[in-house]
Amino acid sequence: MEPSWSLHMLSEILSAFSTEDPDNLRNVLNRVAESVDAEVAAIFCAGQIDWCIGLSEADQKQLVQQAEQQPTDIPIRSGALHACWAPMGNRDMLFVGRLGERFDLEERALLRAMARSIELSIQMLRAVSSERQARKDAYQQATHDALTGLPNRRMVLDRLRSAIDHPVGDDSLVTAVLFIDIDRFKWINDAHGHAAGDQLLIHVSRILKEAVRHGDLVGRLSGDEFIVITRTSDRNAASELARRIIARIRQPLKVAGSELSHTVSIGISFAHPGDNPSSLLENADMAMYRAKALGRGRYASFHSSMRLQAQQRLSLEEALGHAVGNGEITTHLQPLFRLSDNTLSGFEALVRWQHPQLGLLLPGAFLEQAEDSGLIQDIDMTVFEAACSAIAQWQHIAGLEHLRLSSNLSARSLADPRVKERIKVILETTGIQPSNVYLEITETTLVEDIDSTVSTINALRDLNVRLAIDDFGTGYSSLLYLKRFPVGVLKIDRSFVNGLGMNPEDEVIATTILSLARALELEVVAEGVENQMQLERIRELGSDYGQGYLFGEPISIGDTERSFIAPRRPTAAVLTAP
Amino acid sequence: MGTESWVKVGASTQTSTTEALDEALAGLQTPAAPKLVVALVAPHFDLPTIAEGLHQALPTTQVIGCTTSGEIAPDGAVAQALVLWALGGDAINVTTGSGQGDDLGLRRAATEAAHCLDQLDQRANTVLMMLSDGLCGDQMEVVRGAYDVAAIDVPLVGGCAGDYLAMRRTRQIHGRRVMSQSVVAAAISSNRPLGIGVSHGWTPVSEPMLVTGSKGNLLSSLEDKPALDVYLNFFNPPEAVRTDQAAFATFAATHPIGIRRRDKIEMRHITGFNPQTRELITVAEVPQGALAFLTEGDFSSVLDAAAQSCQSALAGLNGEEPVGLFLFDCVSRRAVFTEDRVHEETDLISSHCGQVPMAGFYTYGEICRTKGAGGFHNQTLVTLAIG
Numbered sequence: 001m002e003p004s005w006s007l008h009m010l011s012e013i014l015s016a017f018s019t020e021d022p023d024n025l026r027n028v029l030n031r032v033a034e035s036v037d038a039e040v041a042a043i044f045c046a047g048q049i050d051w052c053i054g055l056s057e058a059d060q061k062q063l064v065q066q067a068e069q070q071p072t073d074i075p076i077r078s079g080a081l082h083a084c085w086a087p088m089g090n091r092d093m094l095f096v097g098r099l100g101e102r103f104d105l106e107e108r109a110l111l112r113a114m115a116r117s118i119e120l121s122i123q124m125l126r127a128v129s130s131e132r133q134a135r136k137d138a139y140q141q142a143t144h145d146a147l148t149g150l151p152n153r154r155m156v157l158d159r160l161r162s163a164i165d166h167p168v169g170d171d172s173l174v175t176a177v178l179f180i181d182i183d184r185f186k187w188i189n190d191a192h193g194h195a196a197g198d199q200l201l202i203h204v205s206r207i208l209k210e211a212v213r214h215g216d217l218v219g220r221l222s223g224d225e226f227i228v229i230t231r232t233s234d235r236n237a238a239s240e241l242a243r244r245i246i247a248r249i250r251q252p253l254k255v256a257g258s259e260l261s262h263t264v265s266i267g268i269s270f271a272h273p274g275d276n277p278s279s280l281l282e283n284a285d286m287a288m289y290r291a292k293a294l295g296r297g298r299y300a301s302f303h304s305s306m307r308l309q310a311q312q313r314l315s316l317e318e319a320l321g322h323a324v325g326n327g328e329i330t331t332h333l334q335p336l337f338r339l340s341d342n343t344l345s346g347f348e349a350l351v352r353w354q355h356p357q358l359g360l361l362l363p364g365a366f367l368e369q370a371e372d373s374g375l376i377q378d379i380d381m382t383v384f385e386a387a388c389s390a391i392a393q394w395q396h397i398a399g400l401e402h403l404r405l406s407s408n409l410s411a412r413s414l415a416d417p418r419v420k421e422r423i424k425v426i427l428e429t430t431g432i433q434p435s436n437v438y439l440e441i442t443e444t445t446l447v448e449d450i451d452s453t454v455s456t457i458n459a460l461r462d463l464n465v466r467l468a469i470d471d472f473g474t475g476y477s478s479l480l481y482l483k484r485f486p487v488g489v490l491k492i493d494r495s496f497v498n499g500l501g502m503n504p505e506d507e508v509i510a511t512t513i514l515s516l517a518r519a520l521e522l523e524v525v526a527e528g529v530e531n532q533m534q535l536e537r538i539r540e541l542g543s544d545y546g547q548g549y550l551f552g553e554p555i556s557i558g559d560t561e562r563s564f565i566a567p568r569r570p571t572a573a574v575l576t577a578p
Numbered sequence: 579m580g581t582e583s584w585v586k587v588g589a590s591t592q593t594s595t596t597e598a599l600d601e602a603l604a605g606l607q608t609p610a611a612p613k614l615v616v617a618l619v620a621p622h623f624d625l626p627t628i629a630e631g632l633h634q635a636l637p638t639t640q641v642i643g644c645t646t647s648g649e650i651a652p653d654g655a656v657a658q659a660l661v662l663w664a665l666g667g668d669a670i671n672v673t674t675g676s677g678q679g680d681d682l683g684l685r686r687a688a689t690e691a692a693h694c695l696d697q698l699d700q701r702a703n704t705v706l707m708m709l710s711d712g713l714c715g716d717q718m719e720v721v722r723g724a725y726d727v728a729a730i731d732v733p734l735v736g737g738c739a740g741d742y743l744a745m746r747r748t749r750q751i752h753g754r755r756v757m758s759q760s761v762v763a764a765a766i767s768s769n770r771p772l773g774i775g776v777s778h779g780w781t782p783v784s785e786p787m788l789v790t791g792s793k794g795n796l797l798s799s800l801e802d803k804p805a806l807d808v809y810l811n812f813f814n815p816p817e818a819v820r821t822d823q824a825a826f827a828t829f830a831a832t833h834p835i836g837i838r839r840r841d842k843i844e845m846r847h848i849t850g851f852n853p854q855t856r857e858l859i860t861v862a863e864v865p866q867g868a869l870a871f872l873t874e875g876d877f878s879s880v881l882d883a884a885a886q887s888c889q890s891a892l893a894g895l896n897g898e899e900p901v902g903l904f905l906f907d908c909v910s911r912r913a914v915f916t917e918d919r920v921h922e923e924t925d926l927i928s929s930h931c932g933q934v935p936m937a938g939f940y941t942y943g944e945i946c947r948t949k950g951a952g953g954f955h956n957q958t959l960v961t962l963a964i965g
Contacts, residue, residue: 030722031865033951037840039730041951053722054730054951078730099730099949 024125025051025118032096032114036107040081040097043088043118054097063095072102084108086115094118145220147198148205156219156227160277163229175271176238178228179284180208180245183263183296184411185224186374191415191453196255200262207248211241227281235270235301242266242299250297263297270302286310293368317369319355324378328354331386332554335564336406336525336547339539344564346404346436348547349387350554351379371412380413385426390557392432394565404436406468406489406525411453414441420459427463434464438489442470461486468525472513490517492543494528500537514542580668583770584609585902585964587935589651589661595624598660599631605662611636612664613672614764616707616904617643617751618650618939620658621741625749625756628660633754639664640674642762643751644709647740647909648940652933654924655912655940663904663937665964669769673698676752676762677723681715684761688723691763695727704732704767705774705962707904711748712738712942714759716794717862721945721954724763732765733774733948735962737906737941738861743827745849748942771965773894776946778845778908778958779883782836782871784812789837792866797835797858800870804856809833809848812872823850831910834957835860838869839950845873847910847943847956861943862954875957880914884923884959888930891963898965900931905938906960912940923959931963 029041029051040054044067049060059076066074074081074097081097084107088094094115096103103111143155151159163175182188182204189197201224208218208226217229228245232238246264253260267288269280287302289310294300323329333347353361370376384407391405413419427434439460441453457467466488492513499506510526517524526538529548538546555563588605590598606612615636617628625645632641649661665672675694679687692706706728710720717738724734739748752762766772787808791799800808810820813833818825830848835858837844850859864870884907892900905927912920927936946960947953 026726027722030725030951034839034865035868037950037952039949039951053725056729056731059730076730 025122026053028118028121029053032094032111032118035114036096036098036103036111038096038098039078040095042095042097044093044095046091050092067093067095084111086112088115088119088122092119148202148220150205150209150226151217151219153219153221156217156221156229157277157281159217159219160229160271160280163231164271164273164275164277164280167231173231173233174235176230176232176235176241177269177271177280177284178230178238178242178245178299179221179267179269179281179288180204180226180228180264181266181288181292182224183265183292184371185262186372187412187415188260188262190412192255192260196260199255200253200260203253204249204264208245211245211248221281225285227284235268238268238270239299239301242268246297246299265291265296266299267291268299268301283307289313313369316366317373320353320366320369320373320375323353323355324375324382328356329379329382330354330556331383331390332556333387333390333560334547334554335552335560336404336545337551339535339543339546344400344568345402345545346406347387347391347560347564348406348440348554349383349408351383351408352554352556371410374412376410377413377416377419380408380410381422381426383407384409384423385430386557388426388430388432388437390560391436392430395433395436397565397569400565400568402433402436404438405432406438406440408470409439409441411442414453414456417456419456420463423460423465424463427465435466437465438468439465440468440470440491457485487522489523489525489545491525491527491547492538494548497526497528497534497538497548498530500534510538510541518542579769580670581769583665583667583669583768583901583964585935586612586664586666587652587661587902587937588664589649589656589659589937591656591659593622593658595627595660596631598623599628602660602662603631603635606664608664608666610666612639612666613670614640614642614665614674614766616663616665616709616764616937617641618646618659618661618663618937619643619751620649620660621645621744621749622658623660625751629751629754629756632662640672640764641751641753642674642676642707642709642764644739644762644939645741645748645750646939647742647942648912650905650907650924650936650938650940652936654921661937661939663902663935665766665902667901669701671699671701671767672764674752674762674764676750676755676757676760678757678760679714680759684710684715684717684719685723685726687759687761688720688763689726691761692724692727692765694763695732695765698765698767701767701769703770703772704765705772706732706734706736707764707766707962708734708736708761708945709750709763710736710738710761710943710945711750711759712740712861713745713748717943717945718952718954720761721947721952723761724945725947725951725953734945734953735774735904735906735960736763736945737939737960738943740909740940740942743909768965771895771898773891773900773961773963773965774946774948775887775890775892775894775961775963776944776948776955776958777883777886777890778843778875778955779879779881779886780834780836780843780845780873780875780957781879782843783874784872786838786869786871789864789866789868789870792864795860795863796852797860797864798855805858806851806853806856809858809872821853826851828913831913831957832875834873834910835864836871836873837864838871839952843871843873844952845955845957847908861956875914877914877919880911881923881926885926885930887959887961888927888963891961892931895963895965900934900963900965902934902964903927903931903936903938904962904964905936906941906944906946906962907938908944908955908957908959909940909942910957911959927961 033041042052043050070085082102084096084103086094145152219227249264267284269283283302286306287300291298291300330352332350332352336346338345355361466486468489472490496506496510523544525545526543529546529550586606586608588602590601592598649656649659673694675691677687677690741748750757750760750762787800790802797805815829819829835846846860944955944958944960
């Protein structure tokens with residue numbers, strides 16, 4: 001006895017479902033139609049056709065219009081389509097249409113069973129798809145960074161391990177790791193907010209993806225640290241890639257109306273057989289720090305000597321954290337003399353670190369770490385408070401009432417919205433005359449980050465303190481800013497003073513700065529005056545004040561008291577400049 | 579409104595490609611530039627030279643073509659030949675298309691090729707002719723992909739390109755391009771009637787069996803038993819057939835599998851077997867859940883089918899005389915006839931149709947969808963009659 005062919009067609013429908021095939025339902029409809037020699041099959045969802053085979057668009061529209069009545073005959077261009085409607089759940093419907101013979105009872109029963117099978121299969125398909133999506137999402141979450149969508153540290157390490165252990169293709173190619181760090185990112189976050197920082201991270205990730213070749217890996221390790229893993233024919237190719245990335249990222253980025261100026265520093269390391277992925281990253285990290293030390297916006301390749309430097313830098317960074325709390329950060333003062341009458345007019349406060357093992361450290365040894373770690377703000381205020389306290393006391397001495405103080409304010413401090421309050425408290429508790437306080441900021445800080453610092457600068461104006469522009473002439477100050485902000489002093493950078501009498505260009509620059517200052521009614525301090533000749537020359541050029549070893553090197557507050565203040569107490573003779 | 583249509587055929591068995599092309603072109607003797615030329619090419623010819631030569635000779639004519647496993651010319655079956663079938667006349671409109679695929683992308687390739695219908699200025703009767711790579715995946719997908727565009731109104735005819743049973747590579751021509759693993763198509767529309775016939779002549783010899791395991795073109799089990807074992811146990815062929823792939827292929831050419839559809843049996847050609855998995859390898863899918871038969875044919879039944887296919891195609895012309903025929907004839911039917919008597923099939927067709935220009939080729943599978951949504955066949959003769 002021949003078995004009923006129709007019952008077995010059900011399993012054909014089920015077998016057509018494949019979770020791998022995006023055209024799943026279209027294939028199922030083909031099989032439904034083929035099994036009963038029908039020309040048309042469609043799935044209706046909420047009265048609209050989701051999938052259809054066999055009908056032109058015009059005929060499909062006609063079918064939709066009649067779907068509600070579920071007619072048994074539908075006229076189309078090719079003739080009368082005999083219809084079979086089979087429900088799929090409450091809302092959906094399987095439609096099958098055939099020219100020629102009508103569907104008999106067995107076929108109708110078969111198609112109803114098929115509709116039920118399709119309904120169940122769709123549910124199963126959705127469940128499987130949803131589980132797959134969940135697995136995919138979990139994998140994505142575990143291996144990719146949520147903000148940029150780039151592979152995260154875990155995936156970077158996996159890929160790096162695979163690249164070292166199983167290099168693919170040309171044996172002459174070497175795996176290179178580029179460790180990319182956004183310079184002063186913490187500052188950008190503080191100054192412009194985390195949303196702006198996030199935008200910058202996304203921007204950098206996009207540029208990196210554009211800069212690399214297909215097959216290279218771009219990842220985000222954490223914070224502002226990115227990684228590129230590439231295969232290069234030689235070391236120069238990796239350097240060229242680094243140069244290209246630096247140049248592209250250097251382009252200003254507009255975020256929330258502000259233009260961010262940013263650079264990246266890049267460290268490069270090259271893999272050797274048997275290397276450990278983590279060590280390779282560390283090497284690239286060390287090279288990156290070397291690039292930063294060279295002046296940011298640069299790249300450097302790893303060399304074994306960097307490991308020792310990195311260890312020293314790390315231990316210094318740890319110790320610096322304790323130094324602020326332990327009172328190891330001390331204030332030194334360097335005298336400032338008025339050139340017209342050779343009298344002491346004030347001091348510049350300078351930071352020193354009295355390291356328990358290494359002795360007295362100059363700022364160059366630790367300021368970069370202080371900037372990177374954010375400790376610079378506490379250091380700025382520590383130095384400022386100690387200097388204010390000393391100067392305020394000395395202002396009580398007859399003849400020293402107008403003793404002025406210059407103290408450095410780093411870019412990060414300037415961008416810190418709390419800085420005004422901290423300065424205000426120090427001014428009030430020490431009792432120093434605010435009008436004699438000059439906060440020194442570098443020309444670069446003033447110009448580059450003008451949008452974020454303008455509110456702090458205006459707040460400082462309210463406190464009646466003034467700004468001194470440090471290292472003037474090395475940047476690109478806008479005259480507008482000099483006029484707009486409470487700038488009282490321009491400091492001629494020591495590099496120009498050094499060249500006086502020897503380098504005509506330095507002479508021209510110094511003369512120009514002085515002319516500019518006179519036009520803007522600003523005072524000028526010449527830094528780095530070390531000999532008599534320089535002194536005579538800056539005096540001739542018309543500088544108001546001089547500062548440098550010729551007048552006195554930076555010394556502790558106690559030594560300053562002994563050397564410069566004690567002689568000026570009422571019983572002592574007046575000290576004059578050399 | 580144009581009323582004239584004509585078909586011309588040129589053929590050559592010259593071994594040199596350029597000489598064969600020149601001779602075939604000279605044999606066409608068309609009254610005007612053809613609208614379409616279908617090039618049926620034995621695989622040894624240089625196809626790029628043929629495609630370029632046709633373009634140079636007939637720059638305004640649409641060209642499709644493919645390699646074959648034997649050609650049919652007006653005088654009957656030929657071998658190692660180049661045959662050109664030219665269609666023209668003011669009643670005819672033609673557009674052509676192609677799609678590049680692989681064994682996973684056949685459906686998409688067929689859909690791309692079939693989109694030539696979008697540019698066709700359709701007249702009273704339209705047919706989509708398709709030539710596909712028969713060694714590339716499940717050919718049911720070609721029909722499904724073309725049907726996505728052609729839909730219910732446009733019948734499909736066609737065949738799978740061959741390589742004289744070397745089973746290594748077939749090629750297709752579209753314009754000046756020569757491709758592999760592709761589908762090429764010509765949409766033909768005419769103010770005059772077009773007729774299509776299909777018939778095979780194979781008879782079930784086994785009880786119907788449930789296909790309990792199949793995927794793509796691998797048939798793994800019938801009634802839950804390994805398909806190869808069921809097949810060999812039933813026919814009990816000579817020992818060589820059980821172990822040697824070539825001997826098996828020759829035997830299977832005359833012992834295909836039939837799939838029961840509602841009112842017909844659709845044939846599936848078996849191309850080989852896997853001795854480890856005990857699977858049968860077919861040209862197109864034998865759907866899981868379907869009822870299958872083991873079939874046999876003999877000389878007369880297969881010959882009768884040729885007459886039937888031809889008569890059906892002529893019936894579609896509504897009493898008008900044909901101006902030409904195109905035949906898609908399965909290569910395994912040629913094996914049934916044997917080389918000595920293969921001419922009897924075309925003689926029979928000529929006796930039904932008169933001396934109209936006729937061409938065609940021996941295929942690795944035939945396409946004919948005139949009703950229903952399916953339409954891939956094996957061991958079958960599909961006839962397109964041009965009215």
